[in-house]
Amino acid sequence: MGSEYQYDLLRTYRYVRAGIIFLVALLGTSVLIEARAQHFSIQPSISAYYYTPVKPVFVAALCAVGVLMIVYRGNTDAEDGFLNASGFLAFVVAFVPTRPENMCVVSDLPGDTVAAITNNVSALLILALAAFVFTVLLERAQPDRNVLVTKGGRTSLVFSVLAFVALALYFLVWRDSFICHGHDTAAVMLFAGILVVVGLNGWGLADKQAAQTQTAPREHLWNRYFFGFVLMLASIALVVVLGPVTHALPHWVFWLEGALITQFGMFWVTQTVELWNEPKRGAPVKPPAPPLDKSADRAERPPD
Template identity: 35%
Template sequence: MMFVSRLRNWAEHSVGAAESDDAVVVKTTRYLRLAIVTMVIGLSTAVLYEHSKSHLKGVDSGHCWQHSISAYYYTPVQSVFVGALVAIGISLIALKGSTELEDVFLNFAGILAPVVAFVPTPNVGECGSILTDTTNRGTNISNNVTAVLVMAGVAFLVLGALRALDRPVTGVPGAPAHADEASAHRIAVYGYGLALALYVAAWVVFLADREWFNANAHWSAAITMFVFIWLAVVNNAINFHFTRKKVVAAQHAAEEAGGAKPPKRVNRYLAIALLMPAALVIILATPWFGDYDTIWLEASMIALFAVFWVLQTQELWNHGLRSPDTRTGALQQPQGAEERDAG
């Protein structure tokens, strides 16, 4: 009876949210960013572990690499490969961007991630501890892609119905209005329309030409996904620059009034945005990479993708989203980061 009484007392005093709405939002965005980084680490570990156990087909010893990370789908990495891409996709969709454009780019990248997972590359390769074949590839694609398309269709219907009922999923009752709210609304509507158009196109191709879809959907989705990721990085670089510009103006005003001199910060997102296309050009234009140019390119893009999320997680650790704090004139950033980023 003592245990039941304590349990009842605990339940009675645990009613309601444990933290404020702002704290919940900050922690949720923090966890999503950390989850993305964790999934990249997990996928990298699975590939490296498989490499340590690998050998060429027909050879009993020696280590080797597949020609692409996607080809590790046909090795014991398969479960981690699919799970990581699905988890990253969900995280990208759930994570709200600091701008409406970033949110749209992240949503598109997140929508494409499961397609990359469920439509494996047709190239099995000849390296692995154990290699599966493509015997059931077409059957698996038909089942999994149908499930994804139906699921996405339900999501589109729900989003449209909520908008028609004037209860959009992006709306928050009681939230303060912003000056650019109309612009953000237009971007969200255009993003929804473009996503719906691509969704219909995917259904048409999937039903009309299954052979083409099975052969080309993986690389089409993967390339497009990384383009949207790059666009999100570029948008971050631009948003960081102009947010910082407002902050510096406010800090200079505070300095003139006797406050501290504003610290300088390097736009690290711009560096990532420039390194991504640079890696593409260097790897594809350099003969040294040979037949392994694809895996080098994928590895470099994934590494830069992870670095981007590490940087954003660090910058927005205490604030969730980026915005200038006009009251203090300080850019929202993790404690102790000011002096490290001087330059």
């Protein structure tokens, strides 16, 4: 494969990475504009902005981020699998709005809301199953690179299958409960997947640094990604204590979602900087050499 072709692929990879950054910023900017318009009276959660003028941006940004997470190839089979699962869950979060009511009763909901959730989630499950079959066939076509040969690949596949089966059964068997609580269920699993991805990058960077210095990976474990992983866990613990435990933080779900989305954005920016020239950690792509100036070569050539 020529270096120019490889560099074109690298440019596409960079646009995919940058696209997620801009989409997260798009959602944050839209929420900020709406909050300012309401004199900074915030909603109970970022998801609750679905019922404000932010709705088109909220749905579009989540779906676009979901696509890019699925398309992006992670550094390892495990990272790629958890990104794929999180990408799928982003669609569920977008298609099933959070319920603002304290007691959600499906029979009291507008008919078009129930119809939209039923239609959108049905289509998503059908196409997700088709995409899974396509992926399995694609992997079988290249057995030397099958993700199932690695422990991380198998673990992430199990997580993906369980997430899909659990949500599909929830939707098919307990439809009313899914309409009321499917958003929250998918959001929790989405953030869990992202948390795992950040942790895997902490271990991956430690491996890379260990290989460069001929030392043990554990000596490099306290790196920027592992600090980010710990910070996300600390944010969850702090907000839960201040929110539902002590009731000292109003709208705690808003602050928790905001903290985790911001930290994910910071992680993605940091990883983009690290991997700007190497789509796979430790395997940099060199830019193509500039074309030779044939006119200058002819000018320097002595006459016959």
